[in-house]
Amino acid sequence: MGPSPLKNNDETRKEILSAIRDFVPSLNPNNPIFASFHNGQVQNPLGGGSYAFQDDIVGPVLSALVDDEVLEGKRSAAQPRLPTRPIVIHAGLQPNNSPHAGTLVVFCYAFSFARWMCGRMQKMAKDAGFGGKLPAVSVEITFVDTAPVDGKGVTVDGVQYQRAYRLAGPSDFTDDYHAVLRFLSRWSGIPYTAAFQSDFFSGPSIPKILEYILSRHITLGRQLSPKHGVLALRAACPVSGCGLAEKHGLLNTYKGSTITFKCPNHGPHSICVSEPAEAARIEANAPARNLIRSMSHLLDAKAHNVRVTGGDYAGTYQEMFLYRPLAAWSAATRLAVGKTPHILYAPVIVDWSGAKLSKSLYVREGAYDLMKVLGTDGLCSFARLRDHFDDDGSEGLRRIWLEVESWLKNPKKLFRSYSVEYLQRVIFETEKKD
Structure with missing residues (x-):
């Protein structure tokens, strides 16, 4: 039997694929589906981070932690090149949905990195x-309950006010997160703790950090909030049953160590950030929280702190919102000289x-409806992933x-991105091989 003509006729194959591509949208003309094709091959070309760390990422991070101790004068060069302080791997979440594949990858990275670091x-x-x-x-997982x-x-009058989970009560999705964290802790052998925003803002260095930030609130407002030009610091209205907080800090006023906020129902209320109990009530948007967290980690003399976050926060985001204001802070205060945060990007x-x-x-509404048709909606949430395998979510x-x-x-x-189609093969199509 001779070779199949399709194997030797590129034009015929091209016509067939083109016909399939033209036909698929007609299956559902009101909400068309489009066909695409790939050869199933996965490439991992080198460049940038993938070139520099192609063989090892754990060793360079450990070495950087040791260098921090040397900078602080806490060790001699003759000691073994091993950190001496506890190491905490941090990741965070907003509990407003069941964790999707992106969040699950971040959590897996945190626990896996911790395991490899121990080894x-x-x-x-x-x-x-x-x-x-x-x-x-x-591993420490922080619930951004603000x-x-x-x-x-x-x-009200064009100003947005919000109510946060910390006052409204636990999210409906909290159990999903804890289920995920228990599995990962068990598989990695790494213990974890759960923390909340009040724990973070109760840290011993927070009052001094906030005093610095308030003293430069005009400059930092422009840096950290290009859209609004003011610091997005918040505090919920303390009146029982209210809890409204002005989202973007547009109406805040600053005097010394005191921030005065405005509730649309109950008027002004103030916090003195030099008082630890009051500082713990502060809320901040992502760029401000990112900066405050990094400052506190750099000042932590009891532990090394390594953060794992999504790769969409790398690049210009960090250069503008984190490293520039950190450099100005260190130059002005002579704190954390020569040190920078340790951040891994998933x-x-x-x-x-x-x-x-x-x-x-x-x-937009219904944006991922097709994933349900294709059987990949388990990537949209841990709850759906659990339903797909009809188990406790572990598989x-x-x-x-x-x-x-x-x-x-x-x-x-x-040091690359992964597509939904790639994960479809990894997670769902391996069922055929198991």
Whole structure:
């Protein structure tokens, strides 16, 4: 039997594929579906971070933590190149949806990195003949419970006010997050703690950091909020049953260490940030929170802090909102001289167009309906992933965990994005092989 003519006739194949592409939208003309094709091959070309860290990401981070201790004068150059302080890997979440694939990848990265870090330190200690105690490694997941509850805010005279989860009560999705964290902690052997915004703003260095920020609120407002030009610091109205907070800080007034906020129902109320109990009530938008958190981590003399966040926060976002104001702070205060935050960026999960898979809050109604048709809506939330496998959620999450683990084994894979179509093959199509 001779070779199939289709294998040798590019024009015939092109015509067939073109016909399929033209036919598929007609299946549902009111909400058309479009066909695309790929060869199933995965490329991991080197460049930038993937070139620099193609063989190792854990070692350079450990070395940077040791260098921090040297900068602080806390160790001699003769000591083994191992950190001496506990290491905390941080990640965060807004509890306004069941965690989708992007969030799950961030969590898996945090726990996997912590596991690899423990293993690397053990090997380094053994190779160096070091018999001392190695620092503990843990994961801390912060619930950004100051995120707004959908449908609970109001707009008055064009000014937006919100009510946050910290006053409205636990999110409906809290159990999903804890289920995920318990699985990852068990598989990695790494303990975790859950923290909230009040825990973060109760830190010992926070009052002094806030005093610095208030003293430069005009400059920092322009830097951290290009749209509004003012610091987006908030505090919920203290009147029982109210809890409204002005979202963007447009009406805030500043005097010394005191911020005065305005409630549309009950008028002005104030917080003195030099008082720790009052500082714990502060809320901040993402850029301001990012800066305050980084300052507090750099001042932490008891632990090393490493953050894992989505790759969509890398690049210009950090250069403008974090590193420029951090450099000005260090120059003005002589604090954390020579130190910068330790941040790892998880690969972004993207759709066919290259846009990141997002919470429904940021996309139009029904944007991901097709994923249900294709059987991939489990990527939109842990709850749907659990339903897909008809279990406690462990099977789908385990497949994501193993995929992220493979990235740590081959770190060049950490410096790229991954498509929904790619994860479809990793998570769902492997069912056919199991």
